[in-house]
Amino acid sequence: MSFETLLLSRQDGVATVTLNRPERLNALNGPMHKELFQVWQEIRADDTVRVVILTGAGDRAFCSGADMKERGEAYARGGTIERDRVNNTLVPRHLDLSGFPHQHSHHDVWKPLICAVNGICAGGGNAFVGDSDVVLAIEGIYFMEPHVSVGMVPAGEMQSFAGRVPWGILPWLAYLGRYNRLPVERAHQLGLVQEVLPRDRLMERAREIATRLASLDPVQLQRRKALLWQSRFHRLRDNLDFGAALARSGAGIVLNDV
Amino acid sequence: MTFETIGYQPVGAVVTITLKEQRLSPSVHRELYQAWKAFRYDPALQVAVLTGSGAVFCLGDSDPAYSLGRPGPEALGWWYEHYRVRESNVWKPVVLAVNGDCAASGMTFVGQADLVLCSDQATFSLPQVADGEVPWREVAYLADRLPLPALSRLALGGRRASLSASRAQALGLVQEVVPATDLVDRATARAEAIAAQSGDSVRAAAACLHLSRDLGYLDGLMMAFSVSDRYQAGRDSREGPIAFAEKRRAEWSAGEGAASST
Numbered sequence: 189m190s191f192e193t194l195l196l197s198r199q200d201g202v203a204t205v206t207l208n209r210p211e212r213l214n215a216l217n218g219p220m221h222k223e224l225f226q227v228w229q230e231i232r233a234d235d236t237v238r239v240v241i242l243t244g245a246g247d248r249a250f251c252s253g254a255d256m257k258e259r260g261e262a263y264a265r266g267g268t269i270e271r272d273r274v275n276n277t278l279v280p281r282h283l284d285l286s287g288f289p290h291q292h293s294h295h296d297v298w299k300p301l302i303c304a305v306n307g308i309c310a311g312g313g314n315a316f317v318g319d320s321d322v323v324l325a326i327e328g329i330y331f332m333e334p335h336v337s338v339g340m341v342p343a344g345e346m347q348s349f350a351g352r353v354p355w356g357i358l359p360w361l362a363y364l365g366r367y368n369r370l371p372v373e374r375a376h377q378l379g380l381v382q383e384v385l386p387r388d389r390l391m392e393r394a395r396e397i398a399t400r401l402a403s404l405d406p407v408q409l410q411r412r413k414a415l416l417w418q419s420r421f422h423r424l425r426d427n428l429d430f431g432a433a434l435a436r437s438g439a440g441i442v443l444n445d446v
Numbered sequence: 447m448t449f450e451t452i453g454y455q456p457v458g459a460v461v462t463i464t465l466k467e468q469r470l471s472p473s474v475h476r477e478l479y480q481a482w483k484a485f486r487y488d489p490a491l492q493v494a495v496l497t498g499s500g501a502v503f504c505l506g507d508s509d510p511a512y513s514l515g516r517p518g519p520e521a522l523g524w525w526y527e528h529y530r531v532r533e534s535n536v537w538k539p540v541v542l543a544v545n546g547d548c549a550a551s552g553m554t555f556v557g558q559a560d561l562v563l564c565s566d567q568a569t570f571s572l573p574q575v576a577d578g579e580v581p582w583r584e585v586a587y588l589a590d591r592l593p594l595p596a597l598s599r600l601a602l603g604g605r606r607a608s609l610s611a612s613r614a615q616a617l618g619l620v621q622e623v624v625p626a627t628d629l630v631d632r633a634t635a636r637a638e639a640i641a642a643q644s645g646d647s648v649r650a651a652a653a654c655l656h657l658s659r660d661l662g663y664l665d666g667l668m669m670a671f672s673v674s675d676r677y678q679a680g681r682d683s684r685e686g687p688i689a690f691a692e693k694r695r696a697e698w699s700a701g702e703g704a705a706s707s708t
Contacts, residue, residue, distance in 0.1 A: 260691025263684045336647035339686020339696060341677050343654050343670035350666060354618030355590040355659065359560040362651045363539050367639040378618050420663040 193220040194227055195245070201238040201402035202395065203231050210246030215255035216312050228295035238402040238409065240292065241394045242316055243304040247387075250329075253311020256338055291319040291348070293417060298410040300401050304394040305372075305381070310334055311345065318348025321413065323380065324394055326387045330369040331380070337365030351420060353378045447484055449477045454484070459492040459641035460634060461485055466499050469508040470551060485538065492645050493637040496555060497543035497630055503568065506550025537652040539640055543633035544568045545626065549608075550581065557587025560652065561640075562619065563633050565626035568611045570619065576604035590659065591619050644686060644698045650677035 189196070195206040205227055207214040216224075231237050244250040262268060292301050303320035310332040317323055317331070335342040342362045349358060357378060361370060375381040385393055401409060419427045447454050451474045453464035463481050467474055485494050498504055542555055544564035549571045556562055556570065574581040585601050592600070596617055599607050614620040624632045640648060654673045658666035677683060681699045689696035 256687050256690040260687035260689070264688045264691060336643040336651055337686075338690050339644045339647055339682035339684070339698070341647055341650045341654065341670075341674040341683075343651075343674035344667055346651070346655060347658060347663060347666045347670050350590075350655075350658070351663070354592060355655075356559075356562055356621060357618055358655050359539065359652065360562075360621040362655065363560060363640045363643065363648050364636065365639075365643050367642075377616065422662050 189226070189230060191223045191227065193217065194223050196227055196230075198234070198237060200399065201236065201406075202241060202398040203234070203237040203239070204241045204243070205231075206243055206245050207251050208245045210244070210248070212255060212257070213249035213252035213308075214244040214246070214313075215252045215257075217255040217258045220255075225295075228292050228297050231292070231299065232295055232297045235406075237299060238404075238406045239300050239302065239398040240297070241302045241304055241391075241398055242292075242320070243391065243394070244306050247307060249307040249313075250305045250309045251313030251316060252308070253313050253334070254340070291315055291344070293319050298413045298417070299406075300398075300409065300413055302394050302398055304390050305329065306387070306390055308332065311340075311342070314342075314345040315348050317380065318345065318352060321416075322382055322397060324383045324385060324390060324397075325372050325375070325381045326390050327372065327384055329372045331361070331372070331375055332366065332369050333361040333364075334366040336363060337367075349380070353380050447481070449481065452477050452481060454481050456488070456491055458638070459490065460495060460637040461488075461491050461493075462495045462497065462630070462634065464497055464499060465504055468498075468502045468505050470504065470506065471508040492538060492641040492648070494538065494540045495543055495630070495633045495637050496540055496559070497633065498545050498548075501546040501567065503544045503546050503548040504552030504555065505547060506552050506574075537649045537656070539637075539648060539652055541633050541637045541640075543629050544570075544620070545629055547571075550574055550579075551584065553581070553584040554587055556619065557584060557591065561621060561633075561636060563622045563624055563629065563636065564611050564614065564620050565629045566611050566623055567626050568614070568620075568623075569608045570600070570614050571605070571608035572601045573605045575602060588619075592617055644682040644696065646677060646680045646682045646699060647686070650674060 191208075193207070193209055195204075195208050197204045207220070209215060209217070209220065231240055300321045301319065302322045302324065303317055305317065305323065305325035307326070308329050308331075309317060311334055314331060314333060333342050333345065335345075346358050346362050349361075357370070361368060372381060372384055376384050383393065415431060418430050422430070451467050451471070453462070453466060455462045455464075463478075463485075465474070485491050539560040540558075541561040542559040542563065544556070544562065546565065546567055547569050548556060550573060553570065553572055572581040572584055581601055585597065588597055596609075600609065609617070609619065611620065611623045615623050622632065650673055654670040657673065658669045661669055682696075685698065686696050
């Protein structure tokens with residue numbers, strides 16, 4: 189399968205997905221939403237893929253969020269965008285999480301996702317970060333949440349950050365819009381980013397972790413991921429019940445040190 | 447509006463509310479309730495700054511019995527339930543400028559605020575256990591703002607455990623530490639920056655965050671999408687992208703829906 193807005197490569201059990209619109213700072217436009225939907229389906233179904241790396245093309249941005257130029261031009265013509273139609277047709281969006289298609293967890297992909305943040309990350313790009321298992325980032329970049337500066341609402345993005353950073357960071361990011369930045373060093377201190385690396389070390393380190401994870405039993409790995417994510421979805425008592433059931437079924441509950 | 451125990455100073459879209467007393471008496475509870483209500487229903491106001499006076503932000507209740515939420519002779523329980531920001535259902539952001547010591551039920555302001563800025567002299571503590579009291583409300587509101595071990599130490603350590611400004615920032619409880627003399631100016635500048643955004647967007651973002659606080663990830667997403675979908679019917683959600691594409695400043699729907707509580 190080939191894509192217009194993404195690159196997909198597969199090697200030794202590791203799939204690498206690259207957001208590939210560097211001229212638009214890898215902004216999420218209609219085609220990219222559709223293709224991400226497809227790529228997660230494909231990755232879920234491909235048993236040769238055990239681990240996923242997600243990164244962006246070019247030197248400037250990992251992902252600048254929704255393509256506001258596309259959206260603004262469509263609205264100025266009195267039209268809508270593909271995303272609006274996805275959201276407003278079939279079933280109400282809040283009953284159909286695939287209406288938020290760019291996150292892998294909404295497609296039941298339980299293969300570990302390593303996010304290699306290769307440049308600035310803004311708006312909808314943050315949902316990838318909040319949706320990952322391991323977040324690596326390069327030095328000198330920042331995270332930003334500009335939704336309210338363009339009349340939008342940071343809904344899924346901030347939900348995906350909840351639990352990853354202390355709650356007080358969320359409104360501080362969400363309400364100040366383009367007047368605020370979360371520098372990568374602070375993101376690292378708060379635990380949002382696990383490792384900050386020189387640019388030329390980023391993909392090497394991502395592959396190092398991915399290869400290690402890909403060497404583990406793939407079924408056990410996915411079960412362990414499912415267990416960790418369960419704890420985001422539900423409350424403590426449910427987690428204990430779920431963990432106990434998994435443990436009885438023979439799955440370990442601690443992810444191996446990578 | 448005039449108050450005795452607090453200051454209430456609206457300037458443009460930002461109102462600064464100042465605690466004039468070190469502790470929360472029944473009068474303070476009552477006046478704060480009235481102040482939050484005035485803020486909420488004033489369409490000209492978008493953001494509030496809450497600060498204290500002198501070296502103290504707030505040391506808690508003047509009588510610990512209030513914090514048990516018992517209805518007192520003046521139905522204090524009722525006032526208590528409403529003087530806090532969220533319990534007044536205000537989705538307009540509140541920027542806290544913690545100018546000094548913040549202790550006991552004063553910490554509930556921190557737990558319920560949107561932005562928390564503090565002076566380099568500020569301290570944060572939960573001394574109630576030393577007096578045989580339980581900081582139950584504070585712990586509940588701080589549970590997702592501090593790592594559990596840090597919160598345990600604060601709640602169980604009584605007077606001996608307190609967080610300095612720099613430690614509170616490192617842990618993420620505080621977002622910005624500012625020299626004491628600049629604190630209110632910085633908080634006001636942050637409030638004005640928020641007021642320059644789409645007010646409807648900001649209030650929808652606030653509702654998403656606060657209403658989902660008690661939910662797991664999936665339920666939180668559903669809540670946030672519901673709020674956001676409802677918001678999409680508003681004018682700003684089209685004006686923002688169009689202004690972006692046309693490279694001009696957006697003209698937000700001033701005050702529209704300002705008093706609604708989502």
